[in-house]
Each structure stands twice: as structure tokens, then as C-alpha cells.
Amino acid sequence: MNAANAMPPLLELRGISKRFSSRLDFAARLAARLGAGGRAQTVHAVDGVDLSISSGEVVGLAGESGCGKSTLGRIVARVLEPTEGERRWKGRAYAEYDAPASRSERLAVQMVFQDPFASLNPRMRIVDLIGEAPVVHGLVSPGERDDYVAEIMQRVGLDATLARRFPHQFSGGQRSRIGIARALAVKPRFLVCDEAVAALDVSIQAQVLNLFIRLREEFGLTYLFISHDLGVVRHLSDRVVIMYLGRVVESAGADEVFVRPNHPYTQALLAEIPRLEATKRTYIPIRGEIPSPLDPPRGCHFHPRCPHSTPRCQAEAPRLREIAPGHLSACHLNDSP
Amino acid sequence: MSGDPLLRVEGLRMHFFTKAGVVKAVDDVSFSVGRGEILGLVGESGSGKSMTGYSILGLIDPPGRIVDGRIDFDGIDLTRLDAAAWRAIRGNRIAMIFQDPMMTLNPVLRIDTQIIEAVQAHADVSRESAIARAREALVRVGIASPDERLRAYPHQFSGGMRQRVAIAIALVNGPDLIIADEPTTALDVTIQGQILFEMQKVCRESGTALIWITHDLSVIAGLADEVCVMYAGRFVESGTVADILDRPLHPYSRGLIDSVPSRNERGRPLRQIPGMTPSLLSLGPGCPFRERCTSASPRCVESPDVTEPSPGRRLRCFHPSA
Numbered sequence: 165m166n167a168a169n170a171m172p173p174l175l176e177l178r179g180i181s182k183r184f185s186s187r188l189d190f191a192a193r194l195a196a197r198l199g200a201g202g203r204a205q206t207v208h209a210v211d212g213v214d215l216s217i218s219s220g221e222v223v224g225l226a227g228e229s230g231c232g233k234s235t236l237g238r239i240v241a242r243v244l245e246p247t248e249g250e251r252r253w254k255g256r257a258y259a260e261y262d263a264p265a266s267r268s269e270r271l272a273v274q275m276v277f278q279d280p281f282a283s284l285n286p287r288m289r290i291v292d293l294i295g296e297a298p299v300v301h302g303l304v305s306p307g308e309r310d311d312y313v314a315e316i317m318q319r320v321g322l323d324a325t326l327a328r329r330f331p332h333q334f335s336g337g338q339r340s341r342i343g344i345a346r347a348l349a350v351k352p353r354f355l356v357c358d359e360a361v362a363a364l365d366v367s368i369q370a371q372v373l374n375l376f377i378r379l380r381e382e383f384g385l386t387y388l389f390i391s392h393d394l395g396v397v398r399h400l401s402d403r404v405v406i407m408y409l410g411r412v413v414e415s416a417g418a419d420e421v422f423v424r425p426n427h428p429y430t431q432a433l434l435a436e437i438p439r440l441e442a443t444k445r446t447y448i449p450i451r452g453e454i455p456s457p458l459d460p461p462r463g464c465h466f467h468p469r470c471p472h473s474t475p476r477c478q479a480e481a482p483r484l485r486e487i488a489p490g491h492l493s494a495c496h497l498n499d500s501p
Numbered sequence: 502m503s504g505d506p507l508l509r510v511e512g513l514r515m516h517f518f519t520k521a522g523v524v525k526a527v528d529d530v531s532f533s534v535g536r537g538e539i540l541g542l543v544g545e546s547g548s549g550k551s552m553t554g555y556s557i558l559g560l561i562d563p564p565g566r567i568v569d570g571r572i573d574f575d576g577i578d579l580t581r582l583d584a585a586a587w588r589a590i591r592g593n594r595i596a597m598i599f600q601d602p603m604m605t606l607n608p609v610l611r612i613d614t615q616i617i618e619a620v621q622a623h624a625d626v627s628r629e630s631a632i633a634r635a636r637e638a639l640v641r642v643g644i645a646s647p648d649e650r651l652r653a654y655p656h657q658f659s660g661g662m663r664q665r666v667a668i669a670i671a672l673v674n675g676p677d678l679i680i681a682d683e684p685t686t687a688l689d690v691t692i693q694g695q696i697l698f699e700m701q702k703v704c705r706e707s708g709t710a711l712i713w714i715t716h717d718l719s720v721i722a723g724l725a726d727e728v729c730v731m732y733a734g735r736f737v738e739s740g741t742v743a744d745i746l747d748r749p750l751h752p753y754s755r756g757l758i759d760s761v762p763s764r765n766e767r768g769r770p771l772r773q774i775p776g777m778t779p780s781l782l783s784l785g786p787g788c789p790f791r792e793r794c795t796s797a798s799p800r801c802v803e804s805p806d807v808t809e810p811s812p813g814r815r816l817r818c819f820h821p822s823a
């Protein structure tokens with residue numbers, strides 16, 4: 165495309181997998197030893213994901229509940245270690261940034277967690293939750309802290325006079341803004357937003373999304389934006405990545421995905437977007453068996469629910485490949501003429 | 502609906518008495534829900550929706566207190582119940598699905614233990630049939646491999662799966678009233694569709710009344726019969742879904758409907774209601790929306806009364822949109 169392509173991507177994931185194995189509890193271990201079933205369960209939360217993100221790009225990540233979005237986001241943000249695969253930042257492996265001197269590079273990737281309550285220490289006041297890290301890392305002096313916190317709180321639409329309160333004294337949406345403020349406070353270059361605006365009502369959601377757009381323009385911030393809300397994903401993203409049961413099934417420019425979805429799963433997902441019409445509708449449950457990452461279907465993970473499934477789909481996992489410039493999809497249908 | 506509604510909330514006020522002053526989290530809110538009916542309770546973040554739900558369920562802790570109002574549930578005044586009476590009602594006749602699923606789930610207990618406990622607390626059934634019910638409940642909310650998942654702990658679930666387990670627990674005893682506090686905001690559309698389908702079915706088939714708290718008007722649009730809008734702890738307007746979405750009278754509801762992303766152009770700043778929610782600490786008399794309202798006049802420094810512009814429709818505004 166252009167000269168920017170010569171630079172390594174800001175972030176690159178190569179063959180990232182994450183498996184969680186449940187340890188058996190005592191009774192199950194005993195049963196297993198006696199030969200009565202009860203084998204350890206393994207969840208393939210993320211299964212061989214390749215992804216690169218350029219500086220300043222906004223990548224939207226969408227897909228069904230449990231498909232591995234948060235797990236992938238956590239791996240990007242270093243909250244979790246992958247079971248397999250490599251993560252690179254500005255062309256160098258993450259591990260190369262482990263030295264204490266590279267602390268500022270590690271701060272460059274921040275995460276806004278899906279579950280704001282669980283990620284906020286209940287015994288800390290808001291001013292400390294937001295202001296501690298920037299002071300520790302020398303971004304602001306202790307004397308400037310309170311003003312700095314007040315400014316960030318205002319940016320995310322929080323009343324700065326509430327800085328001395330504890331997390332439980334806030335409403336759900338206010339708490340999720342505290343999480344956003346905390347991530348922004350260390351001036352990151354890359355933000356993993358996990359359902360960051362899900363708990364916000366539309367007017368505040370609009371404010372926060374506008375803030376994200378502005379920060380990107382002002383500071384060239386890069387985002388991995390995880391959201392189940394496809395309206396939000398479309399509004400914000402340059403590129404959209406769709407996951408299904410731990411794998412990336414489609415990736416393309418935002419308009420392309422919404423106008424010409426290729427993968428049957430993406431097509432099904434788009435058909436479900438709720439609309440603001442005051443006609444009462446009868447909700448229709450999703451078709452087919454809901455897949456389990458404990459026991460994923462063979463071949464293409466989507467085949468049990470796919471209206472176009474063929475015998476090949478049941479046997480062989482389709483590769484993610486380019487079907488048009490910049491448009492990747494993992495579906496066998498693209499092979500037939 | 503014939504006869505009395507199942508739940509009638511009248512003039513509810515719930516305040517927090519903090520060191521910094523009184524936070525009027527709920528300040529004069531009224532609505533009612535009949536059997537089999539779905540009421541959408543809508544309002545922006547911090548407007549007092551969750552606290553209204555907590556008040557109905559008697560879950561207000563100091564320094565919070567219900568200072569005024571009545572909550573009638575099937576002939577019982579819920580504001581006067583003692584702890585023993587609450588134990589028989591909560592989780593049994595009235596269930597709540599919390600915004601944060603970890604308010605329902607105990608992080609150190611397996612899912613099966615938690616659901617079985619919820620069943621056996623209110624019904625004299627064997628462990629086997631409690632497990633069968635637990636399994637059935639997980640299937641209803643779309644959890645695959647229910648047998649394996651029953652033996653898992655909450656941290657082994659994704660965010661959306663935890664919320665679905667909390668929903669399963671709320672449904673398991675067949676309550677008369679369910680208060681659902683934004684339970685689907687973190688769920689993708691396919692699962693959300695399934696949950697809404699199950700909820701609608703429960704209401705139609707078992708006559709369960711449902712209060713659905715949300716800021717997401719597109720969910721309300723397809724789900725609710727009636728809508729009640731709140732702003733800064735106060736009642737703003739109510740009516741049928743079609744009334745509120747197609748002909749909002751209050752400037753706040755109109756702003757809310759206009760800021761939905763699908764009505765805006767991609768990549769452009771979204772239309773937003775100017776300004777911020779006022780601090781509930783320093784909220785004086787008068788319409789709380791006046792600072793952000795484009796229709797406001799000097800008159801709005803007084804509190805508008807609730808009027809009934811048409812049958813079944815109630816409103817608190819001096820200058821409703823035509």
C-alpha cells in the first residue's frame with residue numbers, strides 16, 4: 165500500500181494459543197484413579213491466532229460470548245501468558261522488554277477490563293486508583309496528582325468532586341468509566357478496551373467514544389476494541405476481526421465486513437443486530453447447538469450451525485486466507501469456483 | 502390487565518446520608534407492573550435505576566435508607582418487611598439479576614453447589630432433582646456442555662457466561678417478579694437474543710412480571726410493554742414503548758433516542774446530550790435537566806408536577822416536545 169508498510173506493525177501476534185486445563189477436585193481425581201471417567205477438562209480459549217496491528221489503527225474484535233475475546237485481549241496486554249505463540253511489539257519479542265529499563269514500553273499497552281468491579285481494588289479511593297500509577301512512574305509529581313486525576317475524571321464524564329469515594333459508592337456505568345480513566349492515566353500508546361462502553365448509556369457512550377476518537381487523532385493512540393456491540397465496532401474501527409470458538413474466522417476493513425460479510429458466521433452475526441424500532445418483536449433463539457470450547461467440533465468449528473456445511477467442512481479446518489485485497493476469511497466455500 | 506398490578510411503587514425516595522451530604526439517589530419515583538407484563542426502566546448512568554431495584558428487594562444498606570414511599574407487592578408492603586419475611590420472598594417470589602454477576606455468584610463455590618443451594622432454600626426437593634433443574638437452567642441460557650460447566654468455578658467462565666449463570670439462578674425457582682439490572686449489556690447479540698427470548702417466554706407462559714433496567718433503548722424496543730424513564734433520581738416520563746420511542750415528550754428522552762449510534766453517521770462524532778449529569782449531592786429544586794435542555798425557560802427553576810397528557814401516559818416537564 166504505502167511506505168508505512170515498510171515499518172513493522174506496532175503489535176504482532178503469531179500463532180497465539182491459550183489452553184486452560186481445569187484441575188480436578190479431590191472427588192473427581194479419586195474417580196479418575198478408579199477409572200470412572202472424570203478426566204481433566206481443557207478449554208481451547210484461543211486457538212492459533214495471527215494478528216498484526218499498525219500504529220494508529222483501530223481494530224474491532226467481535227464474536228459470540230465465550231469465543232476467547234477477553235483471553236486474547238489479556239494476552240496482548242500481558243495480563244496472561246499464552247500457551248503457545250509469539251507476541252511482538254514494534255518488531256521485537258515481548259520478552260525483550262522485560263528488563264526494568266523497558267518499563268515505559270510495558271506501560272504503553274493498557275487494558276480496560278470487561279468487569280470493572282472485579283478489577284478495582286475496593287479499599288482504594290478513586291484518586292489513588294487513578295493517580296497512583298502515573299505518580300509511581302514519574303508521569304506527574306505527587307503535588308500535581310489531584311489536579312491530574314480531576315482532569316482525567318472530567319474527560320471520561322465523571323464528577324471530579326467524587327474523587328475521594330470508594331468504588332462501591334458508584335453506579336455500574338460510573339465504575340466502568342473509572343476503569344477507562346485508570347488506563348488513560350499512564351498515557352498509553354495502545355489500549356485494549358474489553359467491552360469498555362458496554363455498561364454506559366448511549367449519551368455517555370457517545371462521550372466516551374468521542375473521547376477515544378479524539379485521543380487517537382491527538383496522540384495517535386492504537387486500539388484493540390473488543391465489543392459485542394457491532395454498531396459501536398463499526399462506528400469506531402478501521403478493521404474488524406471476527407472470532408469464533410477461539411479462532412479468527414474473518415478480518416477486513418470495517419465497511420467491507422458490514423457490506424460484504426464473507427464468512428457464514430459473520431453473516432449470521434450481522435443478521436442479529438437489534439434495531440431501534442418500536443415494534444415488539446419475538447426474539448428467536450440462535451439456531452443449532454451452541455458449541456462448547458470444551459469439546460469443539462472437528463473441522464470448521466462453525467459447521468454444525470452453518471447452513472452451507474459440506475462433508476469437507478466436518479473433516480478439515482479451513483485456513484484463514486485472503487479472498488480480496490485486505491479481506492481474510494476462513495471458509496471452504498471460497499475454494500469452490 | 503385486570504385487577505391490581507402485581508407491583509406498585511408509589512413516591513419512592515431512597516437517599517444516601519454521606520459525610521459530604523445527602524445523595525438523593527431515588528427521589529420520587531412511581532410505576533407499576535402487572536402479571537405477565539414487562540416494564541423497561543430507562544435512564545442514564547447514575548440516574549438511580551439500580552437503587553430503585555435494590556429498594557424493591559430490600560437491599561439498601563446504611564448510609565442508604567428508604568425515606569419515603571410505598572412498594573406494594575401482591576398486597577404486601579415491602580418497605581415494612583422483617584428479615585425472616587424477606588428470606589421467604591427474595592430469590593423465590595422476587596428474583597434479581599444484578600448488573601455485576603459476581604453479586605450473585607460466590608467465587609469460591611462451584612456452580613452446581615450454588616444453584617442447588619438456591620433451589621433447596623425454597624423447595625423441599627432431592628439433590629438429584631435440584632441438579633436436574635440446575636442443568637436445565639444452564640441449557641436455557643445457552644451454556645454448552647452443561648454437565649462439565651456445572652462443576653466449574655465462576656472464574657473459569659467468560660464475562661458473558663457468568664452473567665448467564667446468574668440469570669439461570671434467577672429463573673430456577675419460577676419467581677412472580679424478576680428485576681433484571683442490565684443483564685445483557687455485556688452479551689453478544691446472538692446470546693442476547695436467546696436470553697430475551699427465554700425472558701419473554703417466561704413472562705407470557707408463567708405470567709411472571711419483569712422489570713428490565715437498561716440504558717439500551719434497542720433492547721427495550723423489542724421487549725417491553727411499558728417504559729419508565731428516569732433522570733437524576735427522578736421520574737421523567739412513562740408510557741407504552743411505541744409512545745416513548747416514537748413520540749418522546751420529554752426533552753431528555755428525545756436526546757436519549759437521538760444519540761443511539763445507528764442513527765448517526767459512521768466515524769463522525771456521535772450526537773450527544775450536551776453537558777454532564779448533575780451531581781446528586783448539589784441538586785437543588787427545579788427540573789434537574791434544565792442545564793442541558795434546549796427547551797428550558799426561566800420557569801424550569803421550579804419543579805414541574807407530574808401530568809397525564811394522554812391516558813396511560815405520564816410526564817414531568819413544562820415544555821414537552823410536540
Ligand SMILES: Nc1ncnc2c1ncn2[C@@H]1O[C@H](COP(=O)(O)OP(=O)(O)OP(=O)(O)O)[C@@H](O)[C@H]1O
Nearest residue numbers: 184209229230231232233234235657658659660661
Ligand atoms: N481462568 C480460566 N480457566 C478456565 N477457563 C477459562 C478461564 N478464563 C476463560 N476461560 C474459558 O475460555 C473461554 C473464552 O473465554 P473469554 O473470557 O476469552 O471469552 P469472551 O469471548 O471474552 O466472552 P464474553 O463475550 O462472554 O466476555 C470460555 O470458554 C471460558 O470458559
Ligand SMILES: Nc1ncnc2c1ncn2[C@@H]1O[C@H](COP(=O)(O)OP(=O)(O)OP(=O)(O)O)[C@@H](O)[C@H]1O
Nearest residue numbers: 333335336337338517526546547548549550551552
Ligand atoms: N454507597 C453509596 N454512597 C453514596 N452514593 C451512592 C452509593 N451507591 C450509589 N450511589 C450513587 O447513587 C446514584 C444512583 O446509583 P445507581 O447505581 O442507582 O445508578 P444507575 O442508574 O443504576 O446507573 P448505571 O447505569 O451506571 O448502573 C449514583 O449517582 C451513585 O453515585
Ligand code: SF4
Nearest residue numbers: 788791794801818819
Ligand atoms: S422541565 Fe424544562 S428543563 Fe426540564 S426538560 Fe422540560 S423544558 Fe427542559
Ligand SMILES: [Mg+2]
Nearest residue numbers: 234278659660
Ligand atoms: Mg469477555
Ligand SMILES: [Mg+2]
Nearest residue numbers: 335336551600
Ligand atoms: Mg446500575
